[in-house]
Amino acid sequence: MSTESEKKDYSKAKRIKIHQPDADKADRFNPRNRIYVRAVDGLWSQLRRRLGWIAMLFFLLLPWIPWGDRQAVWFNLGEQKFHIFGLTIWPQDLTLLAAFLMIAAFGLFFITTYLGRVWCGYTCPQTVWTFIFIWFEEKLEGARNKRMKLDQMPWSFNKLWRKTAKHASWLFISLLTAMTFVSYFVPTTEVYRDVFTLSASGGIYFWIVFFTLATYGNAGWMREIMCLHMCPYARFQSAMFDKNTFIVGYDSKRGEARGPRSRKADPKKMGLGDCIDCDLCVQVCPTGIDIRNGLQYECINCGACIDACDTTMERMGYDKGLIAYTTENKLDGIKQKVLRPKLVGYGVVLTVMIVIFVYASATIAPVRVDVIRDRNQLFRENNDGLIENTFTLKILNKTESAHDYKLTVEGLPESQWYGLQQVHIAGGEVLTLPISIAVDPVDLSRSMTKIDFRVTAVNDDVNDGNVIEAKQESRFFSQ
Template sequence: MSDQIPTREEQDGDGEVRYRMLYESEDKVYIRHIRGFYTRIRKYTGLPLLALFFFTPWLNIEGRQAVHFDLPARQFHIFWTTFGPQDGFLLAWLLIIAAFALFAVTTWLGRVWCGFTCPQTVWTLMFIWAERICEGDRNKRMKLDAGPWNAEKILRKGGTHALWIFISLATALAFVGYFYGIRDLVVDLAGFQAHPQGVFWVGFFTFATYMNAGFLREQVCKYMCPYARFQSVMYDRDTLTVHYDARRGETRGPRKKGIDYRAEGLGDCIDCYWCVQVCPVDIDIRDGLQYECINCGLCVDACNSVMDKMEYPQGLIRYTSEDELETGKTQLLRPRLFGYALVLLLMAGLFVQQVVTRSPIEAEVLRDRGARMFRESQGLIQNVYTVKINNMDQAPHEFTIRVEGKVGYDYTLRMPRDIYLKAGEIFAVPIRVSIPKEQLKDAKHDIYIVVQAVDKPELVDKHQTVFIGPKR
């Protein structure tokens, strides 16, 4: 069986279909540095996200790390709130919201997430920046790679890889620091006292960042990221993506500035290939919409800069829709986009309401399985329960327990000790609830075990259970 496939019906001049190896390695992509509107937007979106990622672990709140995913303790500390295993549904809810946000944004603006805020894109562009600092712009890098190894090439390549390793190590430290504790991690690594698991994960993420952003780059976007494969399901004719205006640009060809190129049958495209040279995934946007395109807008900036030099109008390559290219109009508000946005806003609102109203204490009440259904002593009917209290607040609290039930019943509660729980502590305490036998009119009725913080009465949790007595 052949391991070759045809590529886009590509043919030679004699009409023969050309084949390529199925696992053929691709040439290195040398990206030209360009300035423009979308380059500035990427700077304004990327730098704040990078600052948030690298500096958030160093923030402290009330003597602890502000964002700390403490897996051994099964606690996620996020600023002033602590989440535990019982809050797992919130994580699932958040992932569903993220999915709907992805659907809505993709339907509206295409793969704008990939082009501006995806970590693979952001870190790849950081590594390309390091290359440009040490080795120069595109032409210099190509010449350096093609030339023989000498002192200058070793120095420049060594500087590039040193910056790559520094960025990769900083990335790994910041990421692992969210789980290990960034201050403990740095101190333990410096003193060669870090836990082997911590050392392993720092090394793993350093290597993964170095390989992904340094070598794999566009291969991740083309072949490893599933988003590229199913994005077309969310696209429609009014989705705003990067398009080449073929009616204006064709026929392509070089020309001198100031000549009447229209009289020669040429379009605005001078076939300079700058749009290809700046593309991080090495495609030619003039071939039409392609799944590899990440909507980064670099080709738009490159083409606009060439149009300015040629004194042609900008927008030969621009963010637009298929409908706008064909009819001159595009429909922003459409049923599918409206539906995605409505569901997204509804789910996000309910999620915020759930988080805001979430109680930082949780009580669980279980009837003692080792005891009889009820006990009778000195005219009292007694039931035994185990109350499990989880203090999910950031501060310690003393808790009281009381019983509420039918009016006219005298409930007596006994427990062996006062309840004082540290932040994040879980404690189970047995309690005994008694009712005078002559007051007990039903063999079974509902009661409520109420757990409340002494110093903060608003921290309260009420749990329903059953009190059982003798049949009348």
């Protein structure tokens, strides 16, 4: 909500023109040309703030959720295991990661085609952290016009302590962000205990410092530069937009011609539209654009200009919606089409990928066996006159508890097994077991026989109908 002091100083701030995009393009790193985002309140701003805080709290609290003897979400790179609540993903299951990334991609395509860049405006980490930093900036340095004046003032104790407090708060949030991010890869309690007792490894300190500086630089200093010049999404979004995509749009037919006027004045008699040219839509824009110039790739669909314009329209006694979520067709008076081939195509592919991902996640085998044949010779005849093939079995127990496993071979008549046929494997352990299979040549009708190695858990706690087993195909050679 704009303050009274901002309203009184509006005309002066407008003369300064610090917020104007033309000035910003000259040198966005120059504090005199930086974008001073004005605070605004309204439906879309409240929604963005609430979603931002929810996303922030979810990110911060997720590593602290316990799950048995570990945290619920833990990407254990050392042991090559990804724990996500009750699901453990191994390198052999990384096709799930590919499927998840495809779901994320097509989900983004689908949402962008229908609702534009709402991801950028409401849930993108760059946007969430930027607005959190701006919140601290407003609390410590004041509203927009006060921040502008403070930057133009010479250094004093008042300016020093406010700037110091602001940057200290930014660094604190950045440090908390970095430690939380590292906690997804190293147990959370270990991170905080070892870091603050100065007993953490050099790698942990490196990544904490790296992500602290990255967050501080991105959300504190670069802000819209990331969105305008570094984010690839801003560049290829046009391939997903069409004239029925919801965008933040300005109704030029209703708003033009612009011009200031009193509340009691009749704009029609003055030859004016509803836009009073207050520039509030520019002042609240986090990327510093003027939405009245039409659709621009810099717009992140955050809705801040909608709230600012609706507040002005309400104050002037005009209808809201001069700036609103709309489509190009709607602005041109053309009937809007919700269902179109591109949107339906993205939706179908997204649905198929979700079904595949859910099925693959639900059917992850709790045990895996890989069979490696002896590379030195295909077969040999042993002292008993039997044809013998040598194999190496690699058995991975993908559960988090130990099990005893029984090993069998199928597809051979009256075979003899040389080696262990029952093994004990701890949770998450890989057992390498060399074995040999021998068969009487009289019982072999072909030179190569298809066989299957089967691994079955025999623990009492799995004899409840849910059998843990795996099977792997191989070949038995006799000639």
